[in-house]
Amino acid sequence: MKIGLIREGKTPPDKRVVLLPEQCLLLQERYPEVQIYVEKSPVRCVPDTDYEKAGLPVVDNISVADLLLGIKEVPIEALIPEKTYMFFSHTIKKQPYNRKLLQTILQKHITLIDFECLTDEDGNRLIAFGRFAGIVGAYNALWTYGKRFGAYELKRAYECKDYEELKQELKKVKLPTNYKIVLTGRGRVGNGAAEVLDAAGIRKVSPQEFVGQTFEKPVYAQLASRDYYAPNEGIYFDEKEFYLYPERFHSDFLKYALTADMLITGHFWNPRSEPLFTVDDMQSPAFKIKIIADITCDIRGSVPSTIRATTIESPVYDFDPFTGKERAPFSNARFVTVMAVDNLPCELPLDASRLFGRQFIENVFPHFMNGDKEGVLTRATIAKDGKLTPRYAYLQDYVEGKS
Template sequence: MPKIGILKEGKVPIDRRVAIIPSQAKYIKENFPGVDLVCQKSDIRCFPDEDYTSEGIELVNDVQDCDIIFGVKEVPLGQLIPDKTYFFFSHTIKKQDYNRELLNEALDKNIRLIDYETLTDANNQRIIAFGRYAGIVGAYNGIWSYGKRYNLFNIRRAHECFDLEDMKTEYDKIKLPKIKIVITGGGRVGKGAMEVLLGLGIRKVTPERFVSEDFNEPVFTQLNSRDYNKHKEGKEFSRSEFFESPGNFESDFYQYAKCADLLIACAYWHPEAPVLFTREDATHRDFKINIIADVTCDIEGSIPSTIRPAVIDDPVFDYDPTTGKEMPAFAEEGNITVMSVDNLPCELPRNASEDFGHELVNNVLPCLFGDDPDKIVERATIAENGKLTSHYSYLQDYANGKA
C-alpha cells in the first residue's frame, strides 16, 4: 500500500505553503483506496498541525517510511531520503546553476524526481501551478508600491492579511489618480493580476485605446505577445513562429512605455525572445513607466531594471536607468521603482495552497494511483533509478557540470 508523506518545508527563507491542505488530506484517505497518508509536524506551515489532526490525519516527526513525498520548494540536500518518490519544484529544467547539486543528489540517492512544473496535459498545458496567486499578489504589490511612492494611501501588505478575502478589505482604501497600467501576459499569472485590477474597479481598455486616448479615470490594458512584438521582416505576426523562432522578432513595447505609469509584467519570457525594453529606452524623456511590478522576476531578462530578486519583507528598490545601478526605494523621481519578489504566492499561503492542492488531487493523483493514458506522470519524471529519464536527458551535461 503506497504511503504519502506531506513534507515540512526545509528551505530558507521559510515557505509557509503546503501541497496538500488538511481537508484535501482527508479526501485522499477517503477516496483513494489503499493509499495511506501522514503529515510531518511543522511549526511554520500556514495550516497548523492541529488542523490536520482534526481531520484525522496522523502527525509524524519524519517521513522516512513514506513512499511518495509531497513538498513545495526544493528540499535541502541533507534532507533528501534515498529511494523515495518526490514531488516538488526542483528548478532544474532550465539548467539553473544553483540547483545542479540538488539534481545530482537525487540521482545519487536513487530518487524518483517529479517536478510540478513539468506536469502537463496532452496539449502541453500545465495542470498544476501557483501562477494565479503570483499574479494576484504581484498586482497588489504594484498598487501598494504606487501608493507608497506618491504617499497616496496606506494599505496592509498581502502577507499581513489572513487570506485573500481579508486582503480585499483593503481595496476601499485605494484611491488612484487617472493613471495607466499595462499588464503583459494572458496566462494564469496575467489573469490573477487582472482579478485585482478589476476588483479595484479599474476599467480595462483595448491596447489601441490605451495608446491613443486620454482618460479621466485609472485604466489598464492587457497585452498578449502579438501586441508588443513585431516581425523583423515586417511579416504578419504568427504566434506559432514567435514561440518556435523568437529571434525572428523585435520588441514593439515602447509605444506603451510612453503612456503607461505602472507595468505589471506577467508574461513568460524566452532568452531568445526580444527584451521588453532596454536600459537606453528607459533613459529617454518620453519613457513614462516609473513603477514596475515584475511578477516574472527574470533576473537580467526581458526587463533591465530587474537586477535582483527582492524579498517579502523588503519588496522594492529603485533603479537608476542612467547608471544601471540600484538605489534606495523611492529615492528620486527619475528612478524606476521595482517590485521583484520572486516567491509572491507565499504572501497568501492559505489560498495558494488550497488552489494548488485542489489541482493536485484532481489532476495528478488519479494519474499517479490509477490509469495514466496521457503519461502525465511519466513525462514529468526527471530522474528515476539513478538516471535521467529520456525526456530530460538534455540535462546530463548540466548534471556533469559542463553546462
C-alpha cells in the same frame, strides 16, 4: 498508497503545503487505498493541530510514506533513499545551486517527479502557482504606488489573513484620473493580476483605447504578445511562429511605455526575444512609466531595470536609468521604482496552497491511479532507479559537473 506531506526545509522556510487538511480527506475519500501522513512542521501555513483534528497522523518521521510531497527543494540530508518525491527541484535548466541535489537524488535511487514538468500532451502545465503570483504581484504594484506618492497605506499582502482580506484592502486604493497601467500576459499570472486590478475598481480598456484616449478614471490594458511584438518581415503576427522563433520579431512596446504610468508584467519571456524596451528608452523624458512590478522577473531579461530579484521583506528598489544603478526606494522623482519579488505566492500561502491542492487532486493524482496511461507522470519524471530518464538525459553533463 501511503502519501507523506513533508516539512519544508529550505531557508527561509516556505509556508506552503501541497494539500490542506480538508483536501487530504477528500483525496482519501475518493481513493480509499490512500493514507496521508503529515510530517510535523513549525512553519507550515496550516498548524499541525489542524491536520490532527482532521484525523490525519502527524509524525516525526515521514519515512512510513512512499510518495513524498513538498514545494521547494528538499535539503540533501533529509532525502530518504528509494522514495518517490514530488516538488519543484529547479534542476531542469541546470541551475548550478541544485546540482548536488540532483546528484544525491540519483545516488539515493530516488524517483523525482517535478511539478514544473507536469504537462498535458500540448505542453500546458497541469499545476502551478501562477494565479497567486499575479494576484500578489499586482497588489504589490498598487502598494508601491501608495508608498511612492504618499497616496494611501495598504497592508502588505502577507499581513492579510487571506485573499478576501486583501480584496478589502484594495478599497483604499486611490489613483489619479487617467492613471494608466499596462499589464502583459494572458496566462495564469496575467489573469491573476487582472483579477486584482478589477477588484480595485480599475477599468479595463483595449490596447488601442489605452494608447489613443484619455480617461476620467484610472484604466488598465492587458496585452497579448501580438499587442507588443511585431514580425520583422510582413505584418501578420503568427503566435506559433513567435513562440518557436522569437528572434524573428521585434518589440513594439514603446507606444505603451510613452503613455503608461505603471507596468505590471505577467508574460513568459524567451531569452531569444528582444526586451520590451532598453535603458536608453528609459532615459527619454517621454518614457512615462515610474513603477514596474516585474512578476515575470527574469534578471536583465525582458525588463532591463530588473537587475536583481527582491524579497518579501524588502520588495522594492529604485532604478536610475542614467547610471543603470540601483538606488534607495522612493529616492528621486526621476527614478523608476521596481518590485521584483520572485516568490510572490508565499505572501498568501494558504490561498496559494488551496489552489495548488485542488490542481493536484483534479489534474495530477488521477494519473497515479490510472496507470499513467497518458504519460503525464513519465514526462515529468527526471530521475528513477539511480538514472536520469531519457527525456532528461541532457542533464547528464550537469550531474557530472561538466556544464
